[in-house]
Amino acid sequence: MDPVVEVVALVLGFVGWVMVGVALPNRYWKTSTVDGNVITTSTIYENLWMSCATDSTGVHNCREFPSLLALNGYIQASRALMIASIVLGSFGLVGGLIGIQCSKAGGENYVLKGRIAGASGVFFILQGLCTMVSVSWYAFNITQNFFDPFYPGTKYEIGEGLYIGWCSAVLAIAGGVCLTCSCKLAKEEKYPVAYQSRGTVYSGAAPSRSAAASTYGRNAYV
Template sequence: MDPILEVVALTLGFLSWIMVGVAIPNRYWKVSTIDGTVITTSTIYENLWMSCATDSTGVHNCREFPSMLALSGYIQASRALMIASVVSGTFGVVCTLIGMQCSKAGGENYVLKGRIAGTGGVFFLLQGLCTMISASWYAFNITQDFFNPIYPGQKYEIGEGLYISWASGTLAICGGACLMFSCKFGTKEKSGYPYQPSRGTVYSASASRKDVQSTYGRNAYV
């Protein structure tokens, strides 16, 4: 495996893992600005866990969603996918740290370390896919309601939490791809060596003739 690719993949995966942790508690997954009306509330924003509002004086009021079962299906799915993303990223960071060549963990068995690093790449890919699916599904519902002319409820726009999630998913997929390609290159280099048979299994023609002569002798042939 290429050590440079390992370092790049670990950096990308670690950054994506940190960004997932920033995106989950971010309150601005969807934002509705209603400035110019006669009511005092100026901005309403929500995420996966709560709904908040801020008035013209800058006072924030937040309330958590009362029941998980009463939420929309896409919010419940987005929650599960983001939690799965955090778990996958944690395993990806640990496996990559153990499988790196410059790491002392795992001993000197580089074949095993390469497989562990490849497993870390798979976890990073899972993290990126879960994050991208969660953010894209959430954004799809926002845009669907926004462009629906007969939608009776409050319309929202895409918030910064979704952009952070998309960036995190992109970095995770890039990091996982780097690890997978690094493992692939390492396999090709190992399989390129020519086959060399053991010296003990090579028999020459002269040795076989001597064995025949010593067994039968010179007078054995007419």
């Protein structure tokens, strides 16, 4: 594969990995605005770790979720998937730095470097899938509660943290696919060693013993 394409794919994977780190602590995974007069208007927003509120005067109050086991299942799963996404992206980034052709880290064995680049591409794809599942599952619960007329709690809308997560997933998957295509599955070609003979080689059927003897006698006495 073209080294330029590998570098672009690695950059896409790196940007996607960075955006996962930005989306995970982002406070605005879901937001809700409670309208009232100028004094009572407030905004409530949550992420995977805490719930916050701010009023029209700019005062912020945040409360971390007290118990992990008391959380909803999708929040626990989203936490695990986002953390797994960061870990997989780290492996993909290290493998990509070793496996691309313009890197000197892996030596001159380009077949091995291609396979390392392909493995790093798989890690980036898994990172993107984990991020996509996490943010999509979280967004599904937001929209489900928002459009449920019998839902008694606060109705939230999709926050900016989810959009960052979606962009991260797309970039990671795109970079991973490009790196996976650079994997060289073919084995090294084995070239036969050319045989060099010192004498003259004649092709054809070997003469019989009697014919060889008669020829020898004729040549010897002529």
